[in-house]
Amino acid sequence: MTKPTWFDTRIENALLKHQSPDDEQGYFVYQLDALKNHLEQLQQQDVIKLWFAVKANPLSKIIQTLDGAGFNFDVASSGELAQVLAQGISPDRVLNTGPAKSKKQLKAFVELGVKTFVVESLNQLNWLNEVIAEQALTAQGVVESPTVLLRVQLQWPDGEKNPLGGNSLTPFGLSVQEWQNVQVNDYPNLDICGLHIFQWGNMLSNEKMYSLWGQMVEPLTSLATDIGMELKILDLGGGLGIDYLNEGKQLSWQKIITDLADIKAQSGVEELWLELGRFAVAECGYYVVPVVDRKINYDQEQLVLAAGINHIIRPAITDQPFPVMLLRNSNAPSQAFDIHGPLCTSMDKLGHLTLPDDVTVDDKLVFGYCGAYGFTESMPFFLCHQLAAEYVFQEGNLVEIRPAQPATSYLA
Template identity: 30%
Template structure:
């Protein structure tokens, strides 16, 4: 297990109330990021997509090891600038407003991923007012086929990017935007691809396509952002992404295109393994012949399982002390649905999974919860208490003073 299990046990042993917490192992996160960057070719700039986990402590742990951070809002820009005044920021997202673009320029955003002609016009207007030129990439929604993945943001009708047909009409007119320096293209087309060979082939196709456009339209192409999209295995039958082989294939691609820089913007693959979500079992009951374990927590803290409709991986941490005279509900060697405390039947984190033993007051620890857990969830629905936020740094537990803000 990636997260320090000894310190998790120490944390649980010290709790005097129902356990509900995210624990993020910053020691593991730093080591993991160093290992990833060491394998990437030197032509590849590694951004961290902070939408996966934007806690200040997480950003600070990654800061020494990444090229920069990829953001998608004014709030995310502010979070990055809270840990560094000058680390490179790439600003993406389909809904950039005038206010957001203005703030991005104020806060020294290095690179803009523009997703429509209106975004080009807005940014060109603001740059003209400041008498400056701004670097940008054009995000593409291509028409070519893509590998199968959990989420697909392009290659079909979505709100993301500039349609390839519209792009062909736009590229001859880039001189209409003299305060923009278009240095390349942005392809972030899918999410959670587990096949390293197919992913490398897709990246090569991105590069070949971008180079063809650069030649056709006489563009000064220097940078291609190939997105994130590298997957994490949440199910036992899934094959882990072969990152080492992927980097070998990227290295060959870089040798074939030595004049280009590539950029990646992984989020999930960087931070998922560093976090766990702990929930105490508050009750176990039967309904219509099925067992249900009700947790002190749920999708308002950890929305990923219900969003993706999967059974999230977990382990049971047994607690043998039961200080009450009344019976302790239990499920032994049966299938159990792990559900949260919300008043909706959709609040399910794992459905009909067999457990050796699960009792009231035991702890369910959901693994790979460091990405797209707390940060995509509807925290205040029903106004339940927020989970505690705990960090492991230098082999020490650090507990946030305020559950709303990382300290």
């Protein structure tokens, strides 16, 4: 059986040997040595400043590895901020994003030392200005103005949809027309010096990405001029894709850097930022889960697993399954299976995927690209199944970071 290209064979023996009754409903593993090497390659450039979108994977060991690689951190909630700060990371290296910032949250972030914000509404802009004014009054002196980026939502005539909204109306940011009601000089407590735009997720074409980035330059630079902003920073979010469907659509990182150097020159900014999520960490992660049952329904082979969307929900909400392989050698011919989890809903389907025909009950399957949008994007509480364990693999050792937890740990 030929191993797929997404599988790091250095981890295979550890997975084969791993036996734990606590993990019989599935567990996650992250290959930190591979992650470190990947991050070092991403940092071998001087065109863009890289942030990690913590929503992709907030595990402590993942954050620590990104910290060691010189990444900064994009957090979208108080919980994500607490997790990042708990790893000893300075709040100076935190960017606060997200559409639901209240004045209370903004104040809490400022008090914890966060100095960089993406503002997504007129309310947020006014609240942050008030928070800094109130802080200066309390301190009876001048306080440092936070760096502020205004998030812009554009529309494209082709009407294409995308996991992050694409051309659909979303709560992220405001239109150019709404931001034109603002004048930077009216907010003396803030250093409003950047624009943020991020509407396209899991992009797999360098050409399409460059086309979209290029279309953004004119409306964004014009907006900056209209509101009296000296545009120093342009944050293009992330959206760099992973080829979950194995269609041969791999992005070229070197082409991305070349394209972004051009965008940086066109826009005239001092700094260009990207917030990487799946592109940074997806390839380092795996999810291992046993087969509970095999059957045929109307000539279709089906596998039922010990866990499904309660641990990895992404396939159900994107129609893009994580790739899968059998965790043992097999010379049997391939067979297409409908792969389901244990939940009492037809949504609990992990894909229509190919495996060796001799796969059977108690075999273990390994899903790839689970380093992003796995554990914390799942819906673990439905049907009261256990929470999955999380392990890291580093220097040849498999180490448990978070043990599996039964339903009794969260049920009242």
